[in-house]
Amino acid sequence: MSFAVQAVGALLPSVPLLVGSTAVGLAADFALHRWQRNMAAALGKLHATVFVRQIVRDLLMMVGLIVIEDQDYEKKYLSLVCGLLIFYALHFACQAVAMLVRRTRTLPVVTRNIDASQLRLSPAPPALLMQRSGQRLLMFSLPSTAGLLTDATGGSARWAAAGIALSIAFALVAIGRLLPRLLPGRRPVTNEQALEWFEAWLAEYQPTVGMYFSGGTSSAYQANMWLEPLARLEGRPLIVLRERFMVRQIASTDIPIVCLPKVADLMRLEQSTLKTLIHPSNSGKTSQVLRIPTIKHAFVNHGESDKLSSCNPYAKAYDEVWVAGPAARQRYALANVGIDDKDVVEIGRPQLDVIEPYAGAAAGPYTTVLYAPTWEGWDGNPGNTSIIEAGENIVRTLLADPGVRLLYKPHPLTGSVVPQAGAANARIQEMIRAANAVRAAEHADERPAPSAAAELTRRTAELDRLTTSSSRTSADDAERMLLQSAPEPGRAAAVAAATAAWGAAFWASFPAWEHQIVTGARPNVYACFNAADVLVSDVSSVISDYLASEKPYAVANTSGLPEQDFRDAFPTVRAGAVLTPDASGIPALLESVRHPEKDAYAEARTELKLHLLGPSDPPSVVRFNDAARALCAAADEHRAGMAVRALAGIPRQRDAGATLESEHVRG
Known part of the structure; x- marks a missing residue:
């Protein structure tokens, strides 16, 4: 509507319509990028990108100015048009440089709660320069648009020229901020160097049991419900993710978190000490980690019910299926989806202690x-x-x-x-x-007394500080880089205490x-x-x-x-x-x-x-730990068998039956 009214104001010409519709259109664009990003993305799919919208807005402004003057516009406005073209060219250049910088900063592994200071990574440039190209264009266009509007209301063309010059200056400063990042001395470590560091960290930390998770933002709760039980397991726990954005979605925890988006990098876990992975959900990428023969896999699900999803045939891809109690065991038996009863382990629900x-x-x-x-x-x-x-x-x-x-x-x-x-x-x-x-x-x-609301505000700020500090948001906003910070011991306990205090304040804050x-x-x-x-x-x-x-x-x-x-x-x-x-x-x-x-x-x-x-004795936490210990022992036994077969010259690609038969004969 703003573009239609702007076109009418330019052709009549009507200065109030032209100025008002331009201002409304620009404000609407800012609102889209601030609160309605899905709508902005939908417009982009229609090729009505923010660049197209802004250039049409400027074009209609120039048409309006020419119609208003109706004389000697060639000399007066040719320089303004050239200035706008220069600004847009610099915008494209800035975007190209930002893409190159982002590419150099996108490392193959993202971590959280791990000291990555050895990589000597520098802070990322502002997100406005790196990722938010639409907002950057709108922000840098403000002076030029304001100058053109001033010219339309009867001001001098010098205001328009000054505004365009200021927009060009902003673009040049942005490029100047980004270009040094491409110098050899300013670039982060190479992918191979990052992976070598990661393998060295694995060798030092020696993880034994972990959780594998892949999914969208709305599914993060499925992994978060297993954080506390995982943290209480014996051994050295690890969380393995596949999507970079998911690193920020995992709730506050002391457990080291690694994100390995590429399958080739994920396979490096085969040479680690990791023995067991639990899986709260199925995803398309789960099959990739199941290829690692040195790791045993247990499906724990994110909840159990009588729905068909609680006896999914995909569960037979795992070494074991850990369920809460006898009901789930019976559910799998009745469903007849290929799950052997011996592979079903009852562990209770350790997260229900609260x-x-x-x-x-x-x-x-x-x-x-x-x-x-x-x-x-x-x-x-x-x-x-x-x-x-x-x-x-x-x-x-x-x-x-x-x-x-x-x-x-x-x-x-x-x-x-x-x-x-x-x-x-x-x-x-x-x-x-x-x-x-x-x-x-x-x-x-x-x-409630005003102090109740004040207490909730205080507790919220305290909990937010613990769960959104730098040691938590270790992944990428715009930089997609590793965080150079060591884990803070006791953070999970502090978060648990702050969460309990926040809960009490929350329920007390309303009648x-x-x-x-x-x-x-x-x-x-x-x-x-x-x-x-x-x-x-x-x-x-x-x-x-x-x-x-x-x-x-x-x-x-x-x-x-x-x-x-x-x-x-x-x-x-x-x-x-x-x-x-x-x-x-x-x-x-x-x-x-x-x-x-x-x-x-x-x-x-x-x-x-x-x-x-299942029964309350032994507690679910104990049964969960026993199941993890037993599966880790099975992984050790399997690794020992692989070593024996390797010494005997038996190819690993043989099917299980032939391998077992050959091993029995050699024994």
């Missing part, structure tokens, strides 16, 4: 209900999530009860596959905000009657478990994890199955209430929570907890 046990009826005037629907999944099954068919009914019914405080925590991927799920999620959040507005008017005098929409990383789902009196969810791993508390729960049935068939198909439902899409069972559910003597599923929850999560 969940508090059931303490009986809710204290206080409000019953806290956690509604945590899962996402729609990849298979298109309408019964995966309740948010589309039942979500608004569930939330509407809960909000209608004056004694309910609702915690709404949707799955991070909600709406990523089915747009209707995203739309329902937005409507639900709007319903909750409206309900809070009504309650705020009713409880105007019931607000007991206020509903909450929880979509960020904090508080996590386990903290919401502890705050809730009852859970409403779908068939998902949320149910299995929540059972660690033995609190009441309900499952929404949007599968179309009768209730008994639904319970038979999904064993995790058998110890909870089943809600129909109209949410008519909500009042009875709340009654059973408020009056525990009416709770018909208490014993069933205890039995189901044992079935899903």
